Amino acid sequence: MRVYSTLQRTLVELPAPPGPVGIYLCGPTVYQRxxxxxxxxYVIFMWLARWLRLRGYEVTFVSNITDVNDKIYAAAPGHSVELADRAADWYIEDTDRLGLGRPDAEPKATETMEDIIAMIAELVAGGHAYEAQGDVYFRVGRYGDYGQLSRQKPDQMEDQEPSSLKKDPRDFALWKATKEGEDTSWESPWGKGRPGWHIECSAMAAKLLGPSFEIHGGGLDLVFPHHENELAQSRAAGQEFAHIWMHNGLLRLTGEKMSKSLGNVATLEAVLDKDQYGWDRETLLLFFMTAHWRKPIDFSPETMMQAHTQVDAFRELFRMKIDRAAWKPPQGWNPDVEAQKFEGVLDNDFNTPDALAILHKARSAWDDEFVRERLGIFGLESLTVDEEAPPEIVELAEMRLSARAERNFPESDRLRDEIAAAGWEVRDVSAEPGYQLVKRD
RNA sequence: GGCGCGGUGGCCGAGUGGCUAGGCAGAGGCCUGCAAAGCCUCGUACAGCAGUUCGAUUCUGCUCCGCGCCUCCA
Structure with a gap:
């Protein structure tokens, strides 16, 4: 198994199973949906964790929730705790709807304060950080490898968060003294305050995965400064930290990155909500499969529609009621060979579009077992179950069957329309009972 | 200005130094009372210009275009 790592700028091999493989993913800052x-x-790394387990790895998947931050203070003056709690619940609730389960741990910054403070103290003691009027800053100039992840040259960089207390404009805050209007603070050796953004991840990763682990993930927009700073402070604290850095491509809306600051946002809730975008979870999951995890992907009616059509195509395979005993691999379809290819493409930088292509080939070959066994990896096992029609629909279908037997086609067509109006499609088939009912949304 | 990623047929999207990606849409046909589903047939694409090579979409350089980061952002 190998994946592309931003740090090495190449594919990096994971140690052989069983690992262990620790994965740390930067989760959201919670102040809105x-x-x-x-x-x-979230989806990519849930899938990856599942795949690694299937391949025999012992995986520990940690994804944090940032619940102290300037944005949260700004969004709810005086009520930051309530907002963070509520928004964290939204996050869990919304991602739960994707049906992929949860990471092994989802630590919050506010629940890791002791470790955060201890780590800052260690950096100060080691001369890698200094205190200034209750703030603590990381001394970038003292860490020789600064910039190795993002390939930024320190002398070319612009200032990070300007502050007159910094000795060097490139230094960044590990601890911030409490300011007016902030309704939470923690006691520390430097007085009351709260952590800077980057240190929480270093502390939580070390706490739950140890000083050295395999994979650190997050969006491409986190490479600099967030991950650069994490790497610097953890290494400065004597930890090896993550070996592999996986950065997923960004989702785009009308050609631009979807982001809170640009405001071109479709919330996950809205996308899955019947009254809004109304895409089902399967469509969204398959949509994510269609592009390689490192590439940007366009969220648009066209691309979502194409994903939806593919979802329905897989459902169709399981509506066919294939007689497995009579099934034989057709020309050009060798399940054993394809199974190896399937493993191969996922083991090679987790290439889901390639995996999807193989599933489509299996579908064309009517190899329902092959498809069923693998759809589950991506949380799409629901595509293999065909929904039963309710009695009143069945009754209409029976009536239509009689009408057809009498060659009363006007009545037959009327009944078909009535069934369609109720959200079902009726098809004439040769197998008993002579019709098939398919749910339509 | 600095750092980085990418440009593939109508659309989405993998991949490879010479061998069919796959999907969507479209056209024709089989099947059907009409449909639906399914099946069959049909598309020789890799931004441009140089170069390396027996041969480049795949390697190198340059140009053009798009995107991301350098400030909070998955």
């Missing part, structure tokens, strides 16, 4: 773009890393 997450958007579909935020859902992409």
């Amino acid at each position: 997450i958007h579909v773009g935020n859902a992409r890393p």
Whole structure:
């Protein structure tokens, strides 16, 4: 198994199973509902964790929730705790709807305060950080490898968060003294305050995965400064930290990155909501499969529609009621060979579009077992179950069957329309009972 | 200005130094009372210009275009 790592700028091999493989994913800052773009890393890494387990790895998947931050203070003056709690619940609720389960741990910054403070103290003691009027800053100039992840040259960089207290404009805050209007603070050796953005991830990763682990993930927009800073502070604290850095491509809306600051946002809730975008979870999951995890992907009616059509095509395979005993692999379809290819493409940088192509080939070959066994990896096992029609629909279909037997086609067509109006499609088939009912949305 | 990613047939989207990606849409046909579903047939694409090579969409350089980061952002 190998994946592309931003740090090495190449594919990096994972140690052989069983690992262990620790995965740390940067989750959202909670002050509003997450958007579909935020859902992409969640989905990709849930899938990856599942796949690695199937391949025999011992996986520990940690994804944090940032619940102290300037944005949260700004969004709910005096009520930041309530907002963060509520928005964290939204995040869980919305991503739960994707049906992929949860990471092994979802730590919050506010629940990791001791470790955060201890780590900052260690950096100060080691001379990698300094205190200034209750703030603590990381001394970028002292860490020689600064910029190795993002390939930024320190002398070319612009200032990070300007502050007159910094000794060097490139330094960044590990701890911030409490300011007016902030309704939460924690005691520390430097007085009351709260952590900077980057240190929480270093502390939580070390706490739950140890000083050295395999994979650190997040969106491409986190490479600099967030991940650069995490790497610097953790290494400065003597930890090896993550070996592999996976950065997923960003979701785009009308050609631009979907982001809260640009305001071109479709919330995950809205995308899945019947009264809004109304896409089902399967469509969204398959949509994410269609592009490689490192590439940008366009969220548009066209691309979602194409994903939806594919979802229905897989459903169709399981409506066919294939007689497995009579089934034989057709020309050009060798399940064993294809199974190996399937493993191969996922083991090679987790290429889901290639995996999807193989599933389509299996579908064409009517190899329902092959497809059923693999759809589950992506949380799409629901496509294999065909919904039963309710009695009143069945009754209409029976009436239509009689009408057809009498060659009363006007009545037959009227009944078909009536069934369609109720959200079902009736088809004439040769197998008993002579019709097939399919749910339509 | 600095750093980085990408440009593939109508659309989405993998991949490869020479061998069919796959999907969507479209056209024709079989089947059907009409449909639906299914099946069959049909598309020789890889931004442009140089170069390396027996041969490049795939490697190198340049140009053009798009995107991301350098400030909070998955």
